[in-house]
Amino acid sequence: MAEESCSVQLIDGDGEYNVSGVESFMKTIKLAECGLSYAVVSIMGPQSSGKSTLMNHLFKTNFREMDAFKGRSQTTKGIWMARGLNIEPLTIIMDLEGSDGRERGEDDTAFEKQSALFALAVSDIVLINMWCHDIGREQAANKPLLKTVFQVMMRLFSPRKTTLLFVIRDKTRTPLENLEPILREDIQKIWDGVPKPQAHKDTPLSEFFNVEVTALSSYEEKEEQFLEQVANLRQRFNHSIAPGGLAGDRRGVVPASGFSFSAQQIWRVIKENKDLDLPAHKVMVATVRCEEIANEKLANVTANEDWIELDEAVQHDIVPGFGKKLSAILEKCLSDYDAEAFFFDEGVRTSKREQLESKLLQLVNPAYQAMLGHLRTKTLDAFKDAFEKALTRGDAFAIASRECTEAFLAKFDKGCEDANIKQANWDPSKVRDKLIRDIDAEILFVRSTKLSELTEKYENKLNKALKEPVEALLETAGDDTWPAIRKLLNKETKVAVSGLESDLAGFELDQATVDELLSKLEKYARSVVENKAREEASRVVIRMKDRFSTLFSRDPDSMPRVWTGKEDIKAITKTARSASMKLLSTLAAIRLDEEKDDIENTLSLALVETSKTGAIKDRGLDPLASSTWETIPNEKTLITPVQCKNMWRQFKSETEFTVTQAISAQEAHKRNNNWLPPPWAIGAMFILGFNEFMVLLRNPLWLAVIFVAYLVGKAMWVQLDITSDFRHGFLSGVLSLSTKFVPTIMNMLKKLAEEGQRPNAPDQQQRAPEMNSKSFGNGVHNNMNSSSSSTSSSVTSSDGCTEISSPLKQ
Numbered sequence: 134m135a136e137e138s139c140s141v142q143l144i145d146g147d148g149e150y151n152v153s154g155v156e157s158f159m160k161t162i163k164l165a166e167c168g169l170s171y172a173v174v175s176i177m178g179p180q181s182s183g184k185s186t187l188m189n190h191l192f193k194t195n196f197r198e199m200d201a202f203k204g205r206s207q208t209t210k211g212i213w214m215a216r217g218l219n220i221e222p223l224t225i226i227m228d229l230e231g232s233d234g235r236e237r238g239e240d241d242t243a244f245e246k247q248s249a250l251f252a253l254a255v256s257d258i259v260l261i262n263m264w265c266h267d268i269g270r271e272q273a274a275n276k277p278l279l280k281t282v283f284q285v286m287m288r289l290f291s292p293r294k295t296t297l298l299f300v301i302r303d304k305t306r307t308p309l310e311n312l313e314p315i316l317r318e319d320i321q322k323i324w325d326g327v328p329k330p331q332a333h334k335d336t337p338l339s340e341f342f343n344v345e346v347t348a349l350s351s352y353e354e355k356e357e358q359f360l361e362q363v364a365n366l367r368q369r370f371n372h373s374i375a376p377g378g379l380a381g382d383r384r385g386v387v388p389a390s391g392f393s394f395s396a397q398q399i400w401r402v403i404k405e406n407k408d409l410d411l412p413a414h415k416v417m418v419a420t421v422r423c424e425e426i427a428n429e430k431l432a433n434v435t436a437n438e439d440w441i442e443l444d445e446a447v448q449h450d451i452v453p454g455f456g457k458k459l460s461a462i463l464e465k466c467l468s469d470y471d472a473e474a475f476f477f478d479e480g481v482r483t484s485k486r487e488q489l490e491s492k493l494l495q496l497v498n499p500a501y502q503a504m505l506g507h508l509r510t511k512t513l514d515a516f517k518d519a520f521e522k523a524l525t526r527g528d529a530f531a532i533a534s535r536e537c538t539e540a541f542l543a544k545f546d547k548g549c550e551d552a553n554i555k556q557a558n559w560d561p562s563k564v565r566d567k568l569i570r571d572i573d574a575e576i577l578f579v580r581s582t583k584l585s586e587l588t589e590k591y592e593n594k595l596n597k598a599l600k601e602p603v604e605a606l607l608e609t610a611g612d613d614t615w616p617a618i619r620k621l622l623n624k625e626t627k628v629a630v631s632g633l634e635s636d637l638a639g640f641e642l643d644q645a646t647v648d649e650l651l652s653k654l655e656k657y658a659r660s661v662v663e664n665k666a667r668e669e670a671s672r673v674v675i676r677m678k679d680r681f682s683t684l685f686s687r688d689p690d691s692m693p694r695v696w697t698g699k700e701d702i703k704a705i706t707k708t709a710r711s712a713s714m715k716l717l718s719t720l721a722a723i724r725l726d727e728e729k730d731d732i733e734n735t736l737s738l739a740l741v742e743t744s745k746t747g748a749i750k751d752r753g754l755d756p757l758a759s760s761t762w763e764t765i766p767n768e769k770t771l772i773t774p775v776q777c778k779n780m781w782r783q784f785k786s787e788t789e790f791t792v793t794q795a796i797s798a799q800e801a802h803k804r805n806n807n808w809l810p811p812p813w814a815i816g817a818m819f820i821l822g823f824n825e826f827m828v829l830l831r832n833p834l835w836l837a838v839i840f841v842a843y844l845v846g847k848a849m850w851v852q853l854d855i856t857s858d859f860r861h862g863f864l865s866g867v868l869s870l871s872t873k874f875v876p877t878i879m880n881m882l883k884k885l886a887e888e889g890q891r892p893n894a895p896d897q898q899q900r901a902p903e904m905n906s907k908s909f910g911n912g913v914h915n916n917m918n919s920s921s922s923s924t925s926s927s928v929t930s931s932d933g934c935t936e937i938s939s940p941l942k943q
Contacts (some may be wrong), residue, residue, distance in 0.1 A: 156393055176300075177262070265301045288331060343382070398418065696799040698803040730762065757774040
């Protein structure tokens with residue numbers, strides 16, 4: 134059967150190690166799965182001593198046997214290896230090339246020693262095949278073999294204790310009890326005679342070998358008895374590695390998965406004729422194999438679909454159960470490594486396991502960091518939303534920030550626990566610290582924004598409460614202007630500061646910060662007033678002109694002045710200018726502190742009291758020839774003395790026209806309202822008209838004619854409104870009268886004719902003069918186009934006398 138013929142040449146006759154063949158053999162028999170549960174049995178002895186035959190019958194192998202009909206010759210070349218069938222544990226059988234062969238010659242013993250050393254290094258049990266009739270002989274072929282075994286044994290540093298099973302072939306009638314002492318004595322003599330290193334000079338044979346002896350009958354003469362004895366001997370190889378078994382010493386055993394590599398390295402060292410350090414070799418094999426196993430497991434994890442999916446998922450978002458899933462993958466990898474490397478040197482195995490674990494953690498660390506990054510980002514975003522909602526529903530800022538911070542840091546810690554990898558001792562504190570810094574930065578930003586909004590809110594309130602009132606107060610510009618402004622400023626500032634302080638309580642700021650914000654608000658309120666004052670100061674000339682115009686053009690009752698000639702224009706001008714100067718002095722400096730100054734007196738002396746100013750200038754002292762005010766700092770100065778002087782000059786030049794107009798209007802009014810001739814003319818008329826006056830006295834009828842002429846002339850005067858026509862000039866008056874004279878005369882005549890044709894009623898006889906007068910007046914009024922309607926109902930005198938009826942009707 135295929136299983137029965139499973140054998141391979143381990144080392145050929147030229148000493149070449151069959152790497153591929155051994156690897157294939159190991160896979161076939163599944164040696165790597167055995168761990169330490171396997172045994173290696175080898176056999177050595179003289180050429181053609183029946184070694185292969187014995188192994189084939191003892192372990193059911195299929196080694197090539199010598200053909201007796203072809204003569205005695207070398208059958209096995211090199212070292213062959215096969216699996217023993219139906220034996221527990223798995224037993225590897227090695228058949229070595231026979232010693233003392235004529236093919237290699239007397240001097241070519243190098244391969245014998247090398248193969249013997251190799252067998253002792255890799256085997257748990259070494260069978261030494263020898264003929265019974267050679268026992269006790271001094272020059273028998275077994276002694277060179279034993280010397281070779283003992284000599285090469287000395288090249289093993291700290292060797293394990295190997296079982297030497299001497300198989301006596303073709304046993305004679307001599308009992309085994311008699312043969313064994315002789316054999317042991319010969320073995321001891323050979324051991325004692327073998328040169329030993331100083332370290333093992335006094336070491337007994339039992340420290341290196343466990344010597345067992347058995348005997349077998351002749352295969353050719355007593356085959357049945359031989360097979361029965363072989364079957365009994367086979368039973369001793371079952372469970373050979375158990376305590377008390379043939380291969381009980383397992384100190385130097387190499388795990389099954391490393392057997393091929395170990396055997397290859399041992400053979401390489403032996404061929405190089407170096408001393409074989411089995412403990413060091415064991416470490417070296419463990420190092421190589423554990424490294425191979427670790428790399429294999431690492432490659433398995435890298436190609437693991439679960440890991441690939443997990444790694445891809447965590448690059449995009451949080452993966453629930455990340456830590457458990459990844460820990461399970463790593464745990465399986467490490468468990469598989471432990472299972473395969475369990476039987477190798479503990480120190481090497483542990484070291485390589487640590488290296489594998491380090492590589493695995495290095496492999497998964499980016500995914501872990503990505504997981505923490507997502508946790509930090511998601512937590513920060515959730516914190517921002519929750520914090521904003523808390524502030525929106527009116528929670529106090531400090532309480533909201535504290536509660537949200539605690540809640541979301543706890544949530545982050547829980548996420549870190551979920552992402553924690555059991556095999557790693559990674560500390561997420563750095564990411565947590567960064568999250569804390571981000572949260573603190575967000576809180577600081579929101580706090581700064583909220584504080585800015587609060588400050589802006591109260592600044593707007595101050596703007597609304599101060600700007601227009603201050604502007605109104607500055608426009609009035611009296612002695613109580615700045616005290617009123619100070620009172621308003623203190624009141625509104627106190628209200629704003631109190632409100633802001635109340636709102637700041639929810640922020641739990643330190644007192645220094647609160648004081649700074651309140652102080653900033655107070656300064657802002659002051660700056661509002663100062664800016665408004667500067668704004669008003671920039672257009673002070675306009676304000677002065679408005680004030681002058683108001684006071685000059687209107688009386689104390691705010692009625693427009695009519696310049697009739699009775700008004701004292703000089704006094705009015707001085708009063709208006711003094712009021713304008715008061716405005717200038719008020720806006721010359723900021724007086725928010727209760728400090729007295731002499732600006733008003735200085736301006737009054739320099740600009741209004743010209744007589745006193747002239748005396749000062751005569752002495753070469755000009756109080757306004759300066760760029761600063763005494764006791765007024767530069768930062769509080771709005772208009773310098775020099776600027777005041779220039780502005781006053783500009784103000785006077787721009788208001789001079791108004792005064793000139795008033796004077797002109799007054800003079801014109803006087804001229805228009807003076808109808809009497811000059812006194813000299815009146816005297817001349819009286820002297821020259823004395824004769825005519827006497828004629829009137831002698832003839833009273835002329836008085837009636839003159840009276841009628843007066844009435845007609847008065848009526849014409851009123852109807853034509855001569856005063857208003859000549860008010861615009863003589864030429865325009867003449868032209869206007871020339872167009873209205875004839876229509877007015879015709880109107881009057883028409884009315885008189887109509888009144889003459891109307892019959893008189895009895896009840897109207899007594900009132901005829903009065904009605905005629907009214908008819909005459911009304912008739913003229915109804916047909917006139919004059920603009921004056923107040924005099925249309927009657928004819929009155931210019932000084933307000935009672936109405937006079939016309940006598941023409943009589």
